[in-house]
Amino acid sequence: MKFRRDSFTPAPARRHSLERTPLVTKPDYGIDEPCVIRRLVLVSVALPLLGIALTIAGLVHSHLIMFAMGATSVIVAVGCTATIFLMIKSSRHGKQRVRDTVLNEFQFRGDERVLDVGCGRGLMLLGAAKRLREGTVVGLDTWSQEDQYKNAPENTFANAVAEGVPLDRVRLQNGNMCDMSFIASDSFDVVLSSLTIHNVRTRKARQRAVAEMVRVLKPGGSIALVDCRHVREYAGHLERTGWVTEVRCSPVDWNMFPPIRVVYAKKRDGPLMEEV
Ligand SMILES: C[S@@+](CC[C@H](N)C(=O)[O-])C[C@H]1O[C@@H](n2cnc3c(N)ncnc32)[C@H](O)[C@@H]1O
Structure with missing residues (x-):
């Protein structure tokens, strides 16, 4: 199934099942780009x-x-x-270190609902799942082969097995981050995204993607966006929603190449968000 990256048309949301999950003993989070x-x-x-x-x-x-x-x-x-x-x-190594740094910023209670936008083979998704006792993690992706080697939901499930994450706590969903209308507002305690938003070509579409992530975040919830480009732009998009607070950008992190920055923010407590 193919999606235009900048398209705002609702992506057919499809859940993935476990049928074709290969058995692996060591997680493999794939080669990016x-x-x-x-x-x-x-x-x-x-x-x-x-x-x-x-x-x-x-x-x-x-x-x-x-x-x-x-x-x-x-x-x-x-x-x-x-x-x-x-x-x-x-x-192979750097992005695991970045994942740990980002997840260490959150104090997980253990029962959160976490969304990883552009989860690919599950780096952030399963890293978060391992910190939960009973919460669920949802991975949204278009599983583009251009952006990650052997990018497929079966490989994400296989990594969950290798990481010892119970599969009933992992949901994978096909969908375009620019339109997550199939996800209700205020659904997640934590929204994560790593090396994904820069794949959206126009600034307007990236703004839409960031606004969608804030919409699906619960009031009081936290968001972390990791990327090698446009991170200050995302900070601006977050602020422009008018729904977030405590926006801060990390220094450049050379554990990855190209080096990355992370923008963190919290969603204000309040009533359901208006359309941005
Ligand atoms: C470089 S990979 C990063 C994967 C994973 N987050 C990680 O850090 O290993 C970028 C991911 O974004 C996904 N992606 C690209 N455009 C997308 C879109 N419009 N909506 C959802 N996911 C998208 C790709 O399929 C790919 O899995």
Whole structure:
């Protein structure tokens, strides 16, 4: 099922079942941005070949510009290789550290309802679930293959099994974050989102997504948005809803590459929110 990323049309909300859950013993939260990594691999392989050819030709013909272009190609290829390494390291280790830092900011009672918007293979979702005794976690996603390697609800359930999270406390739902009209207002104690909102291309649509997250949050509930881009913009969107308080942005966190920031806020106590 495909959704246009910036679309406001109601996404067909569909619950996922456990039928095709593979059995794994170790959780695997996937490699983020596999398309970007694939492109970088191509460049890292092609550029050195071109660079070496140009450098040799430049040396043989004493052609300075050709030599400089060859050397530059090799330097760019080294930069791309380093970026690939940092991105994979970030997906494999760094984002787990960021998850723990973010979840440590919340004092979980143990009976909360938590929503992870763009849960992918369940990094935040299951991290939160492990801190609950009886609460439930809901993961909303479009399961885009562009944004995470082998992104599929079956793999999220498999990670839940590997993490020892009881499956009756995990719900997965297909849906577009820009329109969560299938979720009632004031439903969740905590709303989390990691590396997801930047995938929405326009500022207006990102504002809509943030407003939707605030709408479904219970009065007094907490929200944390992790991202590598636009985080200050999200802080502005949160404030513009007029429904949140204690908005604060974390410093840049280099545990991930690209580095991330987190914006935290709380929803004011009060009556049901008006349409933003
Ligand atoms: C880089 S992955 C991050 C996944 C997970 N939060 C994590 O930190 O590992 C981004 C996720 O956002 C999801 N996504 C992208 N656009 C979305 C949209 N409009 N609504 C809901 N999810 C979306 C993708 O399918 C993907 O699972």
